[in-house]
Amino acid sequence: MYSGPHATALASARSALPSLWPAFALCLSMAVANGLGRFAYALLLPAMREDLLWNYAQAGWLNTANALGYVLGAASAYALLHRVSARRLFQVGLGLCLFTLAATGASGALPWLSSQRALNGIGAAWVSACGSTLVLLHYRHAPTRRGAATGLFFGGAGIGIVAAGLAVAPLLALRGPSAWPQAWMALGAVGLLASLWPLRLAGQVQEAAATAEADRSGPLPLRHLGACLAAYFCWAGGYIIYLTFIFAWLREHGLSWQSGVAVWSVLGIAILGSGLLWRRALAHWPGAYTLSVCCAISLLGTLAPLLGSTSSLFISAAVFGSSVFIAAAAIAVLVRQNLPAARIGRAMALFNLAFAAGQAIGPVAAGAIADRIGLDGALWLSAALHLAAVLLPWTARAPRHAA
Template identity: 45%
Template sequence: MPRSERVRPWLALLGLILGVCVTNGFARFAYGLLLPAMQADLGWSYAQAGWLNTANALGYIGGALLTMVLIRRAGPARLFAFGMVTTAVALTAPGQDPALGWQTLWRVLAGFFGAMSFATAGALAAQLFRDDPRRNALAIALLFGAGGGIGIVLAGAVLPLLLDRLGPAAWPMAWTLIGLVCFAFLPLGRWSAHVLRPARLARAPEPQPLPIRQMLPQIGGYAGFGLGYIVYLTFLSAWMTELGASAELIALVWVLLGLCLCLSPFLWRPVLARFATGLPLALILVGVATGSLLPVLWPGGLGLVVSAAVFGLCVFMAPGAVTSFLRQNLPPDSWGPGLSLFTVVFAVAQTLGPFGAGLIGDLAQNIGVSLAVAAAVLLCGAGSALLQRRLVTPD
């Protein structure tokens, strides 16, 4: 096989990874790093600051629902490319106007368009190395692990130190910088979508409905993931600020979190490749719950560092576990619709998580209680996923 033929799939995977970096690492989580500066500079209340995360999650629900409707007609490659371009625009715009209405609009659109790329990236990655289960499992794991990890490493390494040096008023510059990086990632991401479009399987004249009833344990587990994981990522910086952490420690924890995300595919690849049940998702959720609970049981700098490492080694493998489960149990023409369904479930749960955690934190006057409750929800999700069995009998 010519060297170019061997390199091409990995280069296409890199483009998909950069797409997830834009729609996941930047669109979903960079706001958590910018929120304290925006709140201080603009005089927002916690309700106003929290509303923007809710707005982003609501947009994500809309994008996931539309993707589920359009994916058979437009195809995952076209939706991925479109979502990546429009998300880049939505991440550049917030720095142009501080008005809350303007900020709300672009957070909604970042979630809406980001969902399109994120929901279709897995379907595209599932087509890589279709005759090699081990490489396919690695590709899927790298997509979600490295995709989110690269974004968090870049944002965590730059934004806290930038805002500490220039002050809270520099938040518009931070958004512009994020947008420029997103646009730099576009060419390779769009090329990957173009390359994978011919490989898209022909649409079945009468596609079979998804076996939703048989997948309920896995759906329940993924809902638990959406409810629980977002609490940690929403309140991590706030928790560290309450503990009096320096900008350097905040940057270190976020960079470590991102690096562990990038390493997580190599840890979980054998598990994803071997099991076609809900066991991989269950194990991952136990790890995410442990990482969420550690800051409460072990407060302080070292506890935060260990927590970030454990959490990072597990959290973004949940989408990989779902993608691998669908690939091993459903026919290829059902991968896209199946991923869209799970994305909708995840989006709805993710919307409820921060709001519920905020209420619990207000009532208890301790955000650590919210982290503990999130860990309990994640463990419930793990119990649900553990009940999931194979949907088809291996050939």
């Protein structure tokens, strides 16, 4: 064990680092917005499809409705952040996510379900864009912590995924497909508990004065960032296909609901821990490079069930989960490396818009393919989109400089 002045200096430096607890608190908002609001639908999809007599295209449409809401939320965030603070929009978005989680199960009518999924998407877009902005602002003077904090924030979806698996799968297994409305209510209750801390903390984050004012500094530098914008679009379409249909693929191949919960839990735990695994890359690599590498690893996770046996689903979930949300964290790092603080909020909203568009197209296109040639075809589409996301950042990488 080290001792003496060097050890004392090292201990002092470590103690001076800001705590990661604020990032953890804010990551709970991603557990609600993404883990419960978006990805838990994969667990309910087989039950709702059976009880409501849907085909795969109809089932995929509900995630597309959610994604279209996300498009609207991302576009409105881009406009609203001229006038509204990021923390206020974050709080409203999280409240909207909570309301729609509980309200989704009130009716089985497709128009009602579509409207609730769309409203949930609007709230999730506000939470993602503004929450990531709050994290970047909170750690703006701590570059050595910024990567870990950003990865932890986006990895919060893993908490929601695990919580959804434990709450929803046993309920549907015991009470049958007709219990899907109660499953949505359960998700709402879990979401309420998870939202208390981030809602409180968001009001305490001090935003830079420049971010509260309208951004009048001209258009964003898309000549440098455009390739990553396109990659983010492709990644969004690819990852949401996997998370929408992987549970249905598992059920179609005869695995039990207990195995499904286990796979789902592995996925959630891997997502939650991904920020720590990638903390060095997020702290030191250029954002474009991190984006490409993490998409390559997600691609391997997508291919695992297609090229192996059903037992490879556990490997797939671990590999996919350990990398998939690092793409969003890499975008946040890219923005922070290339733009001043006053422009972070709107830039994140713009990237969220590209993400939302890709995620809107993915599920309905994959559902149509699944109806024609089976769920393997949907996963192959996911793999192709991941491959595009791997290659695009290398065509025009953004120059790295500190903001």
